[in-house]
Amino acid sequence: MIWQFDLLILALGVLCALASISLKDLLSAAIVFGAYSFLMCLLWTEMGAVDVAFTEAAVGAGVSTVFFLAAVYHTNRAVKPRRRGRLLHKLVGLVTAACIGLLLLSATADFPTWADPNSPASVYLSPFYITETIPQTAVPNIVTAVLADFRGFDTMFETSVIFVAGLAVLAILGSYGRRQRDYEPSPTGQDAAHQSSIVQTACRVFVPFMQLFALYVVAHGHHSPGGGFQGGVILGASFILVAISYDLRVMQRRLRERLAMLFAGLGVLIYAGIGALCLVLGANFLDYSILHTILPATSPIMARSHGMLGVEIGVAFTVMAIMVIIYVNVASHGKSDRGL
């Protein structure tokens, strides 16, 4: 925590943010936005929030930049010329923005002051997590314990939100189930033969290690930074890497869209199923400690740890599958025939 360094990164981040909204070329804007995400990731690492930084590096700087690039590739690179609004419209907009801004500003008066030791969060909430996580759950990584156990409901619905995002992309772009299109080679020659063998070989070397690392991140999520979201994104990114360096068809031979959709549903099912299993065994929904009655050789405390691993695996399934589905549909305009 070196404040000069923090300040430098923050200033660079603000510069990148301003640059990415003022650039006229959307491709450059997407790349600058990726740089912004990476700076935010550095800042969070600096502040000790390694789990958040990990997610930001995987999602913000990695996969979402690819999504943006894919979307820009299939739409228009240039920003639409701005229409001249009428004075009345501008005035209405200004007044609305000013009123809402004032309302929000007046609401901030009710917040506790910055780092207030008497705010509810620092009086009992954070101390509870810090002191009780290891005795109650035997999980050294507090972030994972809070995410997957203490606030398991939130994470379950976050997983559902990702699932719904994938469904929305399919509903807007996808031709899933409607008709099977034949593969047509792209007119610009964007198929497997187009990429150089150097890139393909390097990706072939990387992908197994990426997937192994992703599994490690998922499985080791309660002992070190990481977890289902990060591991799932890295797993999805490995498939996206195959799709970029070869082409979409090679990737889909490994993971068909239908199978990916099945995985996405399976992930949410695993999460909710573990919750429902706790309910069936006579405890509250997502109260993993009851699982010790069916898991061999566990105490109620270790059962919570194992339950977290279970739901993290569910999260990883959903996130991986949805990342692949979004990429396939955005990159190929929903035809899932050829990629970028």
Add this chain to the structure above:
Amino acid sequence: MIDIIVMILFGIGLFSFFSTTVGILRFPDFYSRMHAAGKGDVFSSVVMLLGLVIYHFHHPSLDGVLVAIKILMISLFIFLASPTATHAIISAGFNSGVVPWAKPKPEEDKQ
């Protein structure tokens, strides 16, 4: 002793990062800039990461060695991934017809 080696490695890394930056800013066209970026970036990051690896042998313990091995793996990754990315960018530029810079002819130079 370890400190001196680490400092030398970091010095080399910093110097080559500096020359990379100068190269990116000063070189005339896309290809030579990518040349500076690709070569200098990989070399200086790997050298600096090696410096970090050696720094971890200050207090030899299992944790330190594990961290050192992880840093070595990162530098191996950079060593493989960064040149590949540079190659991909340059071939993309070549395929979309970016014209390499050529030295202006001497007759034109005199005019």
